[in-house]
Structures are given as structure tokens and as C-alpha cells.
Amino acid sequence: MENKQLKSTETESSLKGAGDKKNLLIGSVIxxxxxxxxxxxxxxxxxxxxxxxxxxxxxxESNYYESLYVVAWTLTNKLIPLFLLFIWFFTNRHxxxxxxxxxxxxxxxxxxxxxxxxxSYTDDxxxxxxxxxxxxxIPSIYLIRAKIFNKINEVNKTMEELEExxxxxxxxxxxxxxxxx
Numbered sequence: 001m002e003n004k005q006l007k008s009t010e011t012e013s014s015l016k017g018a019g020d021k022k023n024l025l026i027g028s029v030i031x032x033x034x035x036x037x038x039x040x041x042x043x044x045x046x047x048x049x050x051x052x053x054x055x056x057x058x059x060x061e062s063n064y065y066e067s068l069y070v071v072a073w074t075l076t077n078k079l080i081p082l083f084l085l086f087i088w089f090f091t092n093r094h095x096x097x098x099x100x101x102x103x104x105x106x107x108x109x110x111x112x113x114x115x116x117x118x119x120s121y122t123d124d125x126x127x128x129x130x131x132x133x134x135x136x137x138i139p140s141i142y143l144i145r146a147k148i149f150n151k152i153n154e155v156n157k158t159m160e161e162l163e164e165x166x167x168x169x170x171x172x173x174x175x176x177x178x179x180x181x
Contacts, residue, residue, distance in 0.1 A: 030087060041080050044072035074114050082107040095144050098137055105133040 047053075049069035052061045065071045082104065089100045109129050 030091065034084070034087065037080055037084065040083070041076050044069065044076045047072035071114070075111065078107050078111045078114065082111070095148070096141055099141055101137055102130065102134055105130055 047068050049067050051066055051068070052059065053068045060068060062068050062071050065074070085100055085104050085107065089097060089104060092100065
């Protein structure tokens, strides 16, 4: 009997160690990607300063910006913060993490506008397109906040204990993605 219990605890500890190694690996990859963002930002410097770029994979013509270098610089100014916001969104476990979807939506919209060569101003009128996103996120965050403060008034718990109760902690990457859809 004791032998089975000993094997059971050994199996549990080995599984826990495997999970810790996996978390350490994922955390290391994320930290490395964050540390490399200044280098990612400077990737635009490798793009030629020409209007039409012919490669073996594609041909790109910059009609609005008149220079591929400017397009690459503008896109990196939007893609790098978007990348960091995605990391923040998927690694944040606080109850308010859905608020990060508002700047994510804003940056996605700005990237779409940059790639749309017909518009004259990159940031013009973006609030109109963000209103539906904000109309869903802001009330839901307010309702979660109201629930937290109702529980504070009803129960003798600290704010940290309630935040811990509302934290979302999925088991793996796909569970994190599934919880949003």
C-alpha cells in the first residue's frame, strides 16, 4: 500500500516538474522575444528605399507612401506595440485584461489603414470603428468591477483575494485562446 502511495507521489512530482519546465521554457521564449523587440523594430532598415520592390516571392508597389522604406518604418511603428500588447493580453491573468483589446483593435485598424493606399491620413476616424469594440469591452469590465465591489461589501475579503478569485488561469495556450471565443 505504501509502495503505491510512494509511486503516486513520485508520479505527481515528476508531472509537476514537467509543467514547471514547460512554463520555464514558454516564459524564456516570451522574455527573449520581448528583449528582441528593439532589433525587430530596426528590421525596416533592411527594406530598400524604392517605390517598387521585386523579389522572387512577390512584387510590392508603394503608391501612397512612394517609398517601401517609409511603409516598412510605419508598419514597424504599429506592429511592435501590437506584438507587445498581444503578449500582455495572453499572459495577463487579471480580471481587467480584456481592456487591452481596445488598443489591440486600434493598432489592427491602423495597420489596415496603412496597407490601404487610398487614404490620406493614417489615424483619421479610427474612433468610429473602435466604438463597437469599446461598446462590448467597457460595460463588461464595469460589470466585473461591480461584482467585485458587491462581494467586497458582502464578504470580508481583501481586494487581492477577490482578484485572485476572478483570475483566469487556463492550463495551456489553446485553452487561453478558447476562453475568448
